[in-house]
Amino acid sequence: MSENALPKGYEPQDVEERWRNHWEENKVFTPDPNAEGEPYSIVIPPPNVTGALHMGHALNLTLQDILCRYQRQKGKNVLWIPGTDHAGIATQNVVERQLAKEGKGRHDLGREKFIERVWEWREEYGNRILNQVRKMGASVDWTRERFTMDEGLSKAVRKVFVELYNQGLIYKGDYIINWCPRCHTALADDEVDHSLEKGALHYIKYPLEDGSGHLTIATTRPETMLADTAVAVNPEDERFNHLIGKHVILPLVNRKLIIIGDKYVDIEFGTGCLKVTPAHDHNDWELGRKHNLEVMNILNDDGTLNELAGADYAGLTCPQARTKILAALEAEGFLDHIDAHDHNVGHCYRCKTVVEPYVSTQWFVAMTKLAPRAKAAVPEMTQIFPESWIKTYNHWLDNIRDWCISRQIWWGHRIPAWVCADCGELLVDTDTPAACKCGSTNLTQDEDVLDTWFSSALWPFTTMGWPDKTPELAKYYPTSVLVTGFDILFFWVARMMMMGLQFMDEVPFKHVYIHALVRDEQGKKMSKSTGNVIDPVEMIEKYGCDSLRFTLTSFAAMGRDIKLSEARIEGYRHFCNKIWNATRFALMNLPETAPAPVDLTKVDLHHKWILSRLEGLKKATEAATDAYQFNEVAQNHYKFIWNEFCDWYLELIKPDMRAGGEREKAAQYVLWIVLQEMMVLLHPVMPFITAEVWAVLPGIDNRDIATMPFPPARPECASRAAEADMELVQNTIVAVRTIKAELNISPSAKMDVLIRTASDEVRGLFDANKEVMLFLARLNSVSCGSDVKAPKASASSVVSGNEIILPLSGHVNFADELARLDKEIGKIEKDLKGVLGKLRNDSFVAKAPAEIVQKEKDRAVELEETLDTLQKLQKRFRDAME
Structure with a gap:
């Protein structure tokens, strides 16, 4: 094939838009609840309809998408439901600010017209956050998109309110609440x-x-x-x-x-x-x-x-x-x-006005009665990762107060309660009552709406159609995992636990994964006021979505905050380029159709080695993803693709491709296998570039990488012996390269190498891989044996008990090199003396910041190690001249 099957450079914007549209138009991520496969489901934590994507969202979406794409590969029937929250106070504030520019207030319009105006705003602007979710490559089922104010959820909210009221778990009374004098509404504790x-x-x-x-x-x-x-x-x-x-x-x-x-x-x-x-x-x-x-x-x-x-x-x-x-x-x-x-x-x-503790007549949920069951469910029915958050979860439930759920605004789920003006009777019902028990039709509905979190607490089951008995509810509830930030562990996660147990008699999720904060590179919280915010949409436009996703994944260690910088995202943009260029090289060396199969147990060592490493990558990917060790997933892929596949394997097969015949056929087949499976394994983390690469590989028959299964295990290819043998060959090549670099010998200079082997078995290994060593170490010859003698003018290194010897005659001007070394050693000694002088100064050590003192200590160690290396080299040259 020609490398022209892919453009010379990777341009992520075009690629990402094309694949996003393809997946959505073809409903690739729309599952059939009646289809086979173990269910796996996630509900997206609904972002506010007024919101814009920030790095916390980007991390949250990336981790959820990794899980969903991976579980599809494992053969599960995956449902990932998207949606937005109506964000009562925030949305009302936005629309009221619009009205203020027109010289109006909401009371000028009246309640009904104002609500119409909010819906108009939502239709025009409310999809911004969802379009940004699309930009992140989220493999959600867009056909099942939900909104906390849509008709189905409104029906569910009224039913929950009425049932809790009838059970005595919702009541109305005077209670102290958080009051915003500017918004004229009660606020929940988490809204302060x-x-x-x-x-x-x-x-x-x-x-x-x-x-x-x-x-x-x-x-x-x-x-x-x-x-x-x-x-x-x-x-x-x-x-x-x-x-x-x-x-x-x-x-x-x-x-x-x-x-x-x-x-x-x-x-x-x-x-x-x-x-x-x-x-x-x-x-x-x-x-x-x-x-x-x-x-x-x-x-x-x-x-x-x-x-x-x-x-x-x-x-x-x-x-x-x-x-x-x-x-x-x-x-x-x-x-x-x-x-x-x-x-x-x-x-x-929202408005930053000082909140007043204020006694007011409000509606409350009796949380103290619901909390014990939610607490008992963890960890018996629901596990929290990391486990350290269980203590926080329990502490909140142990100290819980009744939840004020009424808000004195107009945008939201209006409380389904009416008061009879004639007899004072309070009527609570899912539908507007025609008349009071006394016969009067003079009924007035409660003016308040429900706290936004009330509908959000029902999200795991209402998004699947509850209270109707839907196929989705039967198949996918309880959900498999909730991925969320720690800041809403108390105010959303625990409330969902209570409501799920109360209305479904089951926990809403089996696992809760609490991800860390994304901070700036100094570890400070990102905020507009300090000017250290990194905008994910801007980063996607600049470096591509895969670069951002891989960066966030690579630093997503469980329980540890992420220190993010733009430079790191740019660095993983280079990783995309590496994958792209490696694929172009592979395409130059692959046939137009799928290569002919070969027996993978009878190929040469370098093929056995990469196949064994690929098996290791499969196991490591499964183990890390199942354990929510996302950083290990990314780091394992980076090491395999950049260090092992690109830096070593593609170089190792170049002589095979030139040799033709059976060697070339074996190299083509192994390259094809590894490149395919490497892309499928990486796909959950970097969906776009892997989809583009996959699409141009020979023999894939128009299959979509998003629907490909996890690569099957090949236990016959897993070989510790092959990995150990290849590691010895690699380390020997590195040793030769290192000696050349230390002696200022050009990397391309052809030299002879002598290897004093530790055993006949090792000698056989080197003899069998002589061509690889000649090519990658740029050598004239390789001579092995236990009786090899080192010439006087030589340099050596020991690798696993085998002495690697390079004769230096004709390659090094010893007098010039000694002069250079003397000068360099003098400079290092001077610098070291200055650093040690600082560290011996008690005043400096006592007064300087700890990080500055540590920096000087690290510098001293570095200089001492460099000096030791140069002095050993100096002795080697002097010995060679004698």
């Missing part, structure tokens, strides 16, 4: 971003009711004191425990507060006395419930203070109220002092 900010501890005197003194309270939020309903001390604190049951007077307000005792109070923090504000602090809420305290909410939903805060403060924002309260406290002698204090402040994950 915490950051350390500079603040202050304000020490305020609360007078004792009996006039005997005061208690000093330390607080970061003095404005909330207006809603205090108690003061707490630790009952084991001897300073204050005698005051439990007595009262203090709330400064500025003159309201009487009871002093309670609770071990929750940290004796060491602040003064050991705690103001308790149940309406505006999550921990205080729990104290209030425990001690039956009054709950006084002093905030409006826009974050300003209401009339319960008093006439002096009503209508003020929290910062304004804080300033005014501190001034009043100081004026009346209640402010003791203020200390600087850094503390965590919660912000809305």
Whole structure:
């Protein structure tokens, strides 16, 4: 064949688009649930419909795709379901910003028209993230694409809500929640971003009711004191425990507060006395419930203070109220002092407004009742990889709070609950009720929508058609593995576990693989603010998708964050070029049709060696993929393709191809076998270049590499003896090349080599592979034997007990080389003296950063090793001149 079957250079953009379209148009990844094959299924963690692909997505998609393509090769019936999340708050914010540019708000449109506007936005912009998923080469079944607001999932959400409500697992009540004053909605704990900010501890005197003194309270939020309903001390604190049951007077307000005792109070923090504000602090809420305290909410939903805060403060924002309260406290002698204090402040994950703890009437899921079963399922029914995350998973479930699922926005699944205006009856139903039990038709639906995570928690079974009994649900549930980031282990993974067990009576997935973070090359988290973000779409356009995928895979060690740089992606672009050029060389040496078969057990050593290494690659690929050791998958392929196949085997067969006859036929057949199977093995990691190479190989009969089975094992080709023999030949060739390089002899200079062999068996090995050694080491002759004598002017090396000797006469000018070496040794000695001087300087070692000191130590070792090598070479030349 001609190498022109492939263009001279690999251009990934054209190749990738063509194969993406081919696979999607031909529905290559659309499985039949009625077909044979053990089921294997994955649901894609649905990205937000507002989102754009980032490196976390790119890693997640790459790992899932490797698993799906590999399992198809293993003969399994694979379903990988794509889809997006409606992202309630985020999407509503995007559309509201559009409206603001038109000088409108959502209330100008009304609820129905606003929802229509959101759907229009989704139709126009909502597929951006899915198109980027396509760019990653994800082998998903696009015919089964789902959206958390599509009709089928909406039906399932209503059914789940109603059933949980009827079972007493969903309830409505007053509870403290995270409130965004800007978005005017409750937020789940995971929707609050915490950051350390500079603040202050304000020490305020609360007078004792009996006039005997005061208690000093330390607080970061003095404005909330207006809603205090108690003061707490630790009952084991001897300073204050005698005051439990007595009262203090709330400064500025003159309201009487009871002093309670609770071990929750940290004796060491602040003064050991705690103001308790149940309406505006999550921990205080729990104290209030425990001690039956009054709950006084002093905030409006826009974050300003209401009339319960008093006439002096009503209508003020929290910062304004804080300033005014501190001034009043100081004026009346209640402010003791203020200390600087850094503390965590919660912000809305979308608009970045400071979140307020706020008591509100909301809908809740009784998570404490669902959590025990989800905890018991791990690891008995579901395994988490790495196992270290089980402890985190259990900790969250052990400390779980009921989940606030209502959101005060318009975009989302509206809560299926209605209130009768005539009798006050609450009706919860999957369908809009025609009338109340009292006969009234004056029904009003709850204005709130469900938290986005509520529909996401049902994703593994609703995407397969639940509550209908579909063939997909029967075949593919539970799913095989969930691949996700650790940041949603608590808020999504655990919730899916609960819902799967509750409604399917089975765990939603057998394995959970938690992948690490992708950081920059310095190990820092990527963020737009620091300017260290690497855009995966940009990298794909610049270097190709396979280069990005292979880079991410090669660094995806279990439990270890990835330090990514553009240079590394560019480096694996060179790997693509290596594969491409190796294929072009192979095509030049292969016939137009499939080569004639030969007996693979009777071929020459270098063929036996590469076939045995190929068998090793198959086993290693299976073991590493099954164990989620993705980095080992990539590294094994890189070593085999670059080091063994390209650097060695393609060079080893060049004499065979020139020899013609049976030697050429054997080389062609082995090359054809290895190249085919190498592409199939690599395909899950690098789908595009392997598909393109595969398509031009002779004898594939239009078969698609995406449908090819995992290469069959050839146990008869696995030979440790062949690998050991070839390794000895290779190391001998390397030894000759090294001696030439050390002596500044041209690599192409033809020399003689003498080998003092350790045994007759080894001599036979060298004799049988003499032609290979002459060609690859650029030699005139090879003489072997146990009685070989080394001439005086020679250089030698020992390989596995065999002495490799190169006569140097006629190849080295010893006087010139000694002069060069003397000069180089002098420079190394000077540099080493300087480095050692630094390391002997106690001041440098004590004051310099640890990494700088270590760098100097490493430099000293490197210089010492170089000096030792040069001095040995110097002695060898002097001996040769005597």
